[in-house]
Amino acid sequence: MSHLLLVEDDPDLTLALRMLFTRAGYDVSHAGNGRAGLREAYAEHPDLVVLDVGLPEMDGWQVLERLRDLSDVPVLMLTAHGQETEKVRGLRAGADDYLTKPFANAELLARVEALLRRSGSSATWASQIYDDGLVHLDPTQRRVYVSGREVRLTPTEFRLLNALLRHAGAVLSPNQLLTQAWDDPTGIGQERVKFAVLRLRRKLGWSDPEDSPVESVRGFGYRYRRPPNQPSGRAARA
CATH class of the missing domain: 1.10.10.10 (Winged helix-like DNA-binding domain superfamily/Winged helix DNA-binding domain)
Known part of the structure; x- marks a missing residue:
């Protein structure tokens, strides 16, 4: 069972996504802000991170940058901004995929499945000696x-x-x-x-x-x- 880490501060969206991923057969953990997300990622070593851009304190761009220092874990970014420049920024910063809110549940699951297939759940983490x-x-x-x-x-x-x-x-x-x-x-x-x-x-x-x-x-x-x-x-x- 693949382990997903959801980093999202909206409680309603968090509840909906946790139910969606759980019903699809994934093990899901959650963090409500960027710093907690990084701690959870380091401790749990998820197979994929679903990361919201608009997080409090430390935004998604900063979290992504830190994640890339820790691991090559696949990262799917969620954002309310659909501008092409934002998508390019995310991909250049190391995101593996980018989805604009609102989105269809089927599309989100399809993108998650595709990322996991490509990665083979073989992300390496900086917990290595x-x-x-x-x-x-x-x-x-x-x-x-x-x-x-x-x-x-x-x-x-x-x-x-x-x-x-x-x-x-x-x-x-x-x-x-x-x-x-x-x-x-x-x-x-x-x-x-x-x-x-x-x-x-x-x-x-x-x-x-x-x-x-x-x-x-x-x-x-x-x-x-x-x-x-x-x-x-x-x-x-x-």
């Missing part, structure tokens, strides 16, 4: 080891390191790191990323920029350089 021989990071246990030595990090430092490791070799801009590492990046300046990276390097024992695997790329952002001749860093799910 990362280990490249130098750094071992366990998201479930919230533990980090460098060369076998455990390092205590703050929640923000942990998320910052996790983001860099998951995108090893790629340059992440300060704005991307703000989005991935800070619970509420609104109003937080890019300078804060710089100082957080400096603190992270010190804690990990990489104070010398020349020797640090976390390197600054002038004018672009930061990158984690995987140690040479080491594995890719992927491991079995925790």
Whole structure:
């Protein structure tokens, strides 16, 4: 039985969709806002997420961006806006499909079934342990080891390191790191990323920029350089 996560704040629509999906044979969980949706997604690892754009506090676009840092889980977005620009924005941001309200129940179910068939319910999640021989990071246990030595990090430092490791070799801009590492990046300046990276390097024992695997790329952002001749860093799910 496939597990669907419905992230929707309208109680009437939520009730209707839960009944629709349950009768169609799906296991359904629900979150009423974006932050709760992300927590539920991380904890439950659904096979598909049905995500409303107009959520309170953290809107659907922000939730989608965070979800894409966690997983390639299929995401079907629901919105009251039918403009072509909105649909293009959703697909470019990583949504797999886009449906405008009001919609027919049969069409919604057909789109859900199609997405599940294409994905094969094989979404990978960032709860996987990362280990490249130098750094071992366990998201479930919230533990980090460098060369076998455990390092205590703050929640923000942990998320910052996790983001860099998951995108090893790629340059992440300060704005991307703000989005991935800070619970509420609104109003937080890019300078804060710089100082957080400096603190992270010190804690990990990489104070010398020349020797640090976390390197600054002038004018672009930061990158984690995987140690040479080491594995890719992927491991079995925790």
